[in-house]
Amino acid sequence: MKIAGFSFIRNAVKYDYPIVEALQSILPICDAIFVAVGNSEDSTFELVQQIDKHKIHIIPTIWDDNLRQNGTVLSIETNKAFQSIPLDYDWCFYIQGDEVFHENGLDIIYQAMKKELKNDIVEGFLMNYYHHYGSYDYIATSRNWYRREVRVVRNNKDITSWKDAQGFRWKDGSKIKVKVSNTAIHHYGWVKSPDKQLQKQLNFNKYWHQDDWIKQNIPSAHFDYSNIDKLELFRGTHPRVMWNRIEQKNWNFEHDISKDQRKWRVKLLDYVEKLTGTRLFEYRNYIIL
Numbered sequence: 001m002k003i004a005g006f007s008f009i010r011n012a013v014k015y016d017y018p019i020v021e022a023l024q025s026i027l028p029i030c031d032a033i034f035v036a037v038g039n040s041e042d043s044t045f046e047l048v049q050q051i052d053k054h055k056i057h058i059i060p061t062i063w064d065d066n067l068r069q070n071g072t073v074l075s076i077e078t079n080k081a082f083q084s085i086p087l088d089y090d091w092c093f094y095i096q097g098d099e100v101f102h103e104n105g106l107d108i109i110y111q112a113m114k115k116e117l118k119n120d121i122v123e124g125f126l127m128n129y130y131h132h133y134g135s136y137d138y139i140a141t142s143r144n145w146y147r148r149e150v151r152v153v154r155n156n157k158d159i160t161s162w163k164d165a166q167g168f169r170w171k172d173g174s175k176i177k178v179k180v181s182n183t184a185i186h187h188y189g190w191v192k193s194p195d196k197q198l199q200k201q202l203n204f205n206k207y208w209h210q211d212d213w214i215k216q217n218i219p220s221a222h223f224d225y226s227n228i229d230k231l232e233l234f235r236g237t238h239p240r241v242m243w244n245r246i247e248q249k250n251w252n253f254e255h256d257i258s259k260d261q262r263k264w265r266v267k268l269l270d271y272v273e274k275l276t277g278t279r280l281f282e283y284r285n286y287i288i289l
Helices: 019-029 044-049 072-083 103-115 194-207 211-217 240-247 264-276
Strands: 003-009 032-038 056-061 091-094 099-101 124-133 135-140 148-154 159-162 167-170 176-190 231-233 286-288
Touching: 003 019, 003 072, 019 032, 019 044, 019 099, 019 103, 019 240, 032 044, 032 072, 044 056, 056 072, 072 091, 072 159, 072 194, 099 103, 103 124, 103 176, 124 286, 148 167, 148 176, 167 176, 194 211
Parallel strands: 003 032, 003 091, 032 056, 124 176, 176 286
Antiparallel strands: 091 148, 099 176, 124 135, 124 148, 135 231, 159 167
């Protein structure tokens, strides 16, 4: 069984993406990792290159900055990396530049891929998500944040990154069939200094909105982390590859976890989920086997 990792990244240094930790987190079970490195204004290329010169394969790319709707450019860059993976690999492990896979799940997902290698019905694996917010001490828990997504798919080139690269589907739009894995992805896209977060939001939203919308909706001073519906304290453990980065945190963020700005409908649905374990009306980019 051969496993390839894949990812995409641009301006990782400028916007403080934990791309090194992201790739390191899946490296132990990947025979190779293919990374589409976009035209950057910093040392992103060298940063990715130095992680592992034997396993890391860089695909230099040019982002189409004219694509400013629905985050389409993110899927395009994801597909560049995915399509570059040779056909002799069996499974493909996707990780985004602000996601880190917890090492507790490495053997679990490896054994799951091995078990289902010849079972063509299984087209991918679903992973749980922790969305960290503001600092490493908090997680966003309301239903407005997706709780699971596909991060392992078969090396079938008819599978494609879907819309803004949150998940995958077949090229005809049909959903892929997946199994749930008891593994976790830690999402750190909302954990960085307020200044860096503002820079990232100003840049990131260009792939969804026009300049007028950005001027009206993104602050020009510093990012305000208090504008969040509901947070809880994170009581688990962070992936080991993140420990050094966490120790170097250079900003403070405190939040009153009793503060609740969820709309009444969200509160009701979250309450039902807490009682039953079922998330009603959940958007699913996949079919669970």
